[in-house]
Amino acid sequence: MAKIRAAAVAGAFYPDNPEALRHDLTKFLNEAQHHHAPKEGALPVKALIVPHAGYVYSGPIAASAYIKLLPLRKVIKRVILLGPCHRVPVGGLALCSADYYQTPLGRIPIDRTLTRKIEKLPQVFTFDPTHVEEHSLEVHLPFLQMMLADFTLLPLVVGQVSPQEVAEVLNQVWGGEETLIVVSTDLSHYLDYQACQELDQKTCSAIENFEPEKIGNEQACGRIPLKGLLESAHARGMEITTLDIRNSGDTAGSQDRVVGYGSWVLSGGSQPTPHETFAYKTKAILERHGKTLMQIAAASIKRGITHHEPVKLDLSSFPDSLQDLGASFVTIEKKNGDLRGCIGSLQPHVPLAKDIADNAFKAGFEDPRFPQIAQDELAGLTLHISVLSPQFPIYIKDEADLLAQLRPHVDGLIIQDGGHRALFLPSVWEKLADKRQFLTHLKLKAGLSADHWSPSFKAWRFITEGVHSEDLDDPEKLWQ
DSSP states (O other): OOOEEOOSSBTTTBOSSHHHHHHHHHHHHHHHHHHHOOOTTOOOEEEEEEOOSOHHHHHHHHHHHHGGGGGGTTTOOEEEEEEEOSSSOOSSEEEOOOSEEEETTEEEEBOHHHHHHHTTSTTEEEOTHHHHTOHHHHTTHHHHHHHOSSOEEEEEEEOSOOHHHHHHHHHHHOOSTTEEEEEEOOOOEEEOHHHHHHHHHHHHHHHHTTOGGGOOTTTOTTHHHHHHHHHHHHHTTOEEEEEEEEEHHHHTSOSSSEEEEEEEEEEOOOOOOHHHHHHHHHHHHHHHHHHHHHHHHHHHHHHHHHHSSOOOOOGGGSOHHHHSEEEEEEEEEETTSOEEEEEEOSSOOEEHHHHHHHHHHHHHHTOTTSOOOOGGGGGGEEEEEEEEOOOEEOOOSSHHHHHHHOOTTTOEEEEEETTEEEEEOGGGGGTOOSHHHHHHHHHHHTTOOTTOOOTTOEEEEEOEEEEEGGGSSOGGGGGO
């Protein structure tokens, strides 16, 4: 027997009678088509940002976005729908175990293929109680049923989670033109009319400029999925268009205590590069497990002092992302910024947690440039862990071409000529900000002359994501 998530707010947020519901939706969409009809030749819609209040308040604003789907009625086959939780709190992104979501207009099948694709991510889990009465997802379904032919649904209630973790989920299910992403959010709540307009314009500006960091807690109830979408969209070079900004004082309420609404459409862009995909994934790992990795590195150095070996790890006790193969560098510095040791791996060859344990030990006791670390030094040291992306060759004609392609403060660089090879992490740009100076010092590190060049000279770029002990709540505890 099919499991149904029944309509919870039909008759409250929107009509529960199918004919009345279609009438209201048709009215909203006809009005929207007059002002926001899709333009011939416009880029296909990939994502919408839409409000989720009662239709009498936010229906016209939502319709301005949904009318843009008219040319895609038979193209879109999957909808990823994300909204904030208002009833039952969650600490991540909550899936629904139902087979169908139901509205007065019929049933929508849950997309089990996409569910299986993301359910193993640590921030994703199935939790039906948060779906049962949640309106932020449900109110969009009748609009989607009116605008699209057959489609499946991936409904996600988003609670306490980082925007990077939301972006990681979106990147897993992004798909092509057959997949639509909808983020559900209202804007400011319960301000007077003028204050609402001023704050919502600030939010609108942050959205238009892909500046999620400028969207505060009081500016959008769906700010977390909104920020995750903005991060993914910006990395893909997407275009965003504001369609409508109004509030309940403009639609059906008084102007002394209003709620703000807005709608936006996102289109264009491309698939993220392998480096961008790495950045999404690794930022999310460090957001969740950076403190654990830092503790592993510190423990390995402390064990090196007492037992002359790296810390021993029970890898089965760590999450999958730390058991996956990974390449890292561990850098030890004095608190004045002087280097005290740095060792790393160029390619993944062991689980990330073990790679960091091994490299922390080697940085403390096997870096030939420095003596072994002593117990009385620990309190004066800081740690930095860099997780390395895959390396990609830089195709170059000459040294000027290499310098032109280098991205300061972004690229790590590996050079090789014959038996000479050396690497600089992206963090070296902080001390060698000039491209030519950066390359010259890397040549010297490789044992080459500053002006060396030959036809056999090779170079690779990579990026890193990192965590620093000074970023932790109490960095001193690492050495206790």
